[in-house]
Amino acid sequence: MIERILKHPHRRAGERDNLRLAVGRARSPGRAGGRRAAGGAHIRAVALALAAAGVLAGCGLSHSGPSTPRPSGPSERWVAGSVGITDSRGTFWQPDVSVARGGQVATAGSGAAGTGNPALYRKARVDGSGYELPVVKPGTYAVVLHLLAPRDAGVGQNMFDVTVGGQTVVSALDVAARVGAGHALAVLVPVTVTGEVVDLGFRPRRGEVSVSAVSVTLDSAATIRGTFTDDFAGPAGATVDSRWTFETGGGGWGNNELGVYTSSNKNVALDGAGNLVITARREDIRDADGKTGHYTSGRLTTKNSLDLQYGHVETRLVLPTGGGLLPAFWAVGSNVDSVGWPVSGEIDILELPAPNGSIYASVHGPAQGDAAYARVAGIHRLPAATVAGFHTYSMDWYPGILQFSVDGTVYGSVSVDDMPPGQTWAFDHPFYLIFNLAVGGNWPGSPPAGTRFPQKMVIDYVQVTGHN
Template identity: 40%
Template sequence: MQRTSRLLAAAAAAAALITGAITVTPALAAAEPLSQGRPVTTSSTEFDWSTGDNAVDGDPGTRWSSEWSDGQWISVDLGSVQEIDGITLDWEAAYASGYLIEVSDDGSGWSPLYSTSDSTGGDETLAVTGSGRFVRLTVTERATAYGVSLWEFQVFGPGGVTPPDPSEASLLSYGRTGAASSQQNDGNCWECSPDKAFDLDPASRWASSPETGWTDDGWISVDLGASAHVTSVVLQWDPAYATSYSLDVSDDGEAWTTVYSTTTGAGFKETIPLDADGRHVRVHMTARSGAYGYSLWEFQVYGTGGAPLTPPSEPADPDFADLDLVWSDDFDGAAGTPADSSKWTIDPGLPANNEQQYYTPEGNGFHDGQGHFVIEARREAYQGREFTSHRMNTSNRFHAQYGRFEARVKVPEGRGLWPAFWMMGADFLDGRPWPYNGEVDVMEFIGQDPDQAYSTLHAPAYNGAGGYGSGYGLPDGSNLSDDFHTYAAEWDSQGIRYFLDDQEVFYADRATVESTRGPWIYDHEFYMILNLAVGGDWPGPPDATTPFPSRYVIDYVHVYQ
C-alpha cells in the first residue's frame, strides 16, 4: 500500500495538431455521418438522462454530460475501420476549452488526430482526415467549473470504405534481436538494454546511456529475422521521449530508408500506420523532450512475414455478466482464532511509508465468532514501536489474473488510521521490486476523512502520490466508517472498473492510461492484501483523538472469474 494520489490526474495531451498523422482540409467534402446511432462509451454520465448515446442520435435537443472533472471522455464505435473526412461538435454551455481527439482500429491502441487548448465551444467543425473504427474525445481542460456536455458528436466520412485492419497483422518484433546506439545500466535504470523494448513486458525498458552525454542523436532497431511487410509500429515512451524522430527500414541493417518522420512527437503511446518492407526496423531519434536521453518501454512492429516468435498466451477477458465464485473467505472461524492458513499468509514485520505500527505475527488479527475477521490496531509497545496491527495476504495461496475482486468491510475512523484492500503483482515474490511489479489498490481509507475512499493504480511511470486513481464517497455524503460497504474491482485486459456498493465510481481505462500516464502493467497474476496501518506519509500520525484499539472488520472477500 503505497502513498496514493487523492485526485484523478487530468489527461495530458498533445498541444498541437500531429503533423504527418492528419490532413486539415478547408471543409468537409461530400460526406455522410458515420457515427449516428452507433454504440458509445463514456468515462461518466452526470444524469440518467444525459447518456453518451444522446450525442450521436442526430437530435440537437438531447445531450451527453459528464461528471465535474477533467479527463472525461466519450468514444464512438463506427462498426469497422472507416475513412474519416471530418468531425462536428455541438457543445452545450459546459464545453471543453482543451481536448484531444484520437482514433483506434481496435479500441486499445490510440493515435492522436487533433488537439486544441483554446476552443471557444459552440458549433465546431474539424475538417480533419484519418481512419479508424473508434473515435474518442478526451477533455484536458474544462471551460467551466462543471463537467462537459455535448448536444452532438458526429464523425463524417464517405462510408463503405474499410482500409485494411492492422489488428489482423502479427506481432513481428517479440523476442527478436535488438540493437541500439547505447544503453543504460546503473541504479536509475538497471540493465535497460534494447531487448527490454521487445519483451512484451511493459515494466521493463530500454534507455540510452548517460555516459554518452545524452545527446540528441540516438537509435534503437530490431531484426525481424526475415523480410517482412510492416503495417504499423507502436511506441510506448518513457517520459524521456523523442519530439523528433523517424522510422526507418532496411534489408541488411546498414542501408536505411525513412518511411515516417515527425517533429512533434508527444510521447506516451504512439501508433504509427505504415506500408513498408524490410527485415530491420529502426527508430532514429534526433531531438529529446528534456535534459535526459531516450527511453522506450515497448517498441512493437506489426505486419506479415518476418520470423515471428509466439508470445505467451493470455487468459480470456471475463464476461462480467456471467461469473463464477472461484475463491472466497467468509470468515466463519471460531472467536479468537487466526486467519485460515490455507488461504492467508500472515505478513509480520516493520512497515513501509514511514508507518508507525509493527505488524505482529499473531494477536492483532482474529475471527470474532460472528462471521467477521478483525484487524485490530493497538497502542502498545512492541519491537521498539508504539503501535501494533496486522497484515495478511494470499501470496503463495491464491494468485489470479482478471476477474471481480470484492470485499465487504467496515473501516475505522480516526486520525492516522489507514486500512486497505489491495493487490500486488505476484512477481514481487520473485524479487521484482515495487512499483515494477504493479499495484492495484481496490480500497484505501484515511481515518480523518471518513466520507472518502480511494482506488488507485501504481506503476513505474505513475506511483506514490502520482498514482492513477480517484477518491469517491457515498451519494448522501455520509461517513463510510458508519457501516459495512462493499468495495470491488472488475479487471480485464482493457481496464479496471472500481465499485462502491455495486455503483461504479472510477474506471481506469487501459487506453487512457497508456496515452496519458504510461505503460499498462497489469496483465499478469496478482495476490490480495488486507492491512490496517497506523500513521505514515499519507495520513500522518495519530493524535490524542485517535481511538485505540481500532478495528478494521472484514465480512468477506470474494473473487469471481
C-alpha cells in the same frame, strides 16, 4: 496525485532497501445472505441484462460510413471522425465512421483533464445512436467508452443510458457528475459475445450524447480462472484459514509506518459472528530488528493461495475512522519477488487515509528510469452518517482497464489508453490480494493526540470471480 512515499509490499522485517459464482458456507438468513444480496445487486443486474441480450449481432443497422473490415487481433480502437490518429502513446485509432450509427463529429476544444493522452478527446461524435463493433470471435470483451465532459457542462445537463443488444447496462451516465467539467472519463462496459458484433447503443435522458473514442478488447483468458470466497465463519478468537499468509514485522514497509504487524489473535482473529477483525493497538513491541514499536496491527495476503488476473473482486467491510490510520484492500503483482516494486504494479482497490470518509482507488507502476507513479482512479466521499458502517467495495478488472465501485456505484476507473507516455501499464498479469490496517506513515501521517485505540477493520467477506 497522492503525494506520499509509496508502499514496498515485498519488504519484510529486517530487510534494508534490498469470483462471484457461488457463496461458501451458508450463514444465518438475516446476516450474510442479506449482505451479499445487497452488495452484489448491481453486478447481478448487469449480468442478467447481458445474458438476456443473447447473440449481439446487428440487424439492418445503418452506419455513418463504409463497412469496417473484420478485426485482425484481440483489440480494436476507434476515434471520432473520418481520419484515424496515432495517439501520444504511439497507438493507432481507426476512424469511427465505419462502426458509428449516426451523429455528428464536433471539435471538443483544447485540453482534457484527467488523461495523459489528450489526443483522444480532440473530437467527439455527438448524438449518435451507438456503435456496431466487430469482434474477432465469440468471447468475453471489455468495451471502453472514452468520454469528455464539456468545459461548460453542469451536473445533470447531459445524461444517457448505455445498452448492449437493447438491454440497459449503464444507467443515467453523467460525465460531469462523475469527474467534473473538462475532465475525461473511461467507462467500462463488459460484454459476452456469442456472435460477431457488439451492438452498443445510447438512450439520451437529458442533453446530448458525446463520445470521443471507443475500444473493444478480448479477454482471452476469461474461461480459465476459478473463484475465491471467504465468509470468515468460525469461532470467536480463531485465526484465518491456511489460504491467508501473515506478513509480520516493522521497518516502515516503505511508507515509514509506525506499527509492527503480528500474527497474534489480538490483532487478527474471527469474531464468531462471521467477520474477520484486524485490530490496531497502542502497545510497545520489539520487532525482529530489536527496535521497539508503539503500535501493533495485522496484514494478510493471498500470496500463497490466489493469483488473480482479471475478474470481479469484492469485499464488504467496516473501516476504522481514527486519524493517522490507513486501512486498505489492495493487490500487488505476483512477480514482485523477481522484478521488484514498482515494476510489479500495485492496485489499491480501497484506501481510507482520513476519518472524513473520503475513500481512494489508485494504481502504482514504473515510470521512466527507476521512478514510480501514483495515478488516482477515483475519490468518493461516503455519507457522513454511514462512514462507520458496512459498505461493499469492488473492482472490475479487464485487459487494459480497471473500474472501482462502492455499494454498486462506480466512482473511479483507470485505462491504459489514458496513461501518459512515460508511465508503463503494469496490470495485465497475475496479482495477489492484501488486507492491512496501517498505523501512521508518510501517508496519512501519525495518529493525532487523542486518537482512541484499539481501532478495528471488520471484514464480512471477500469474493473473487472470473469473468465467465
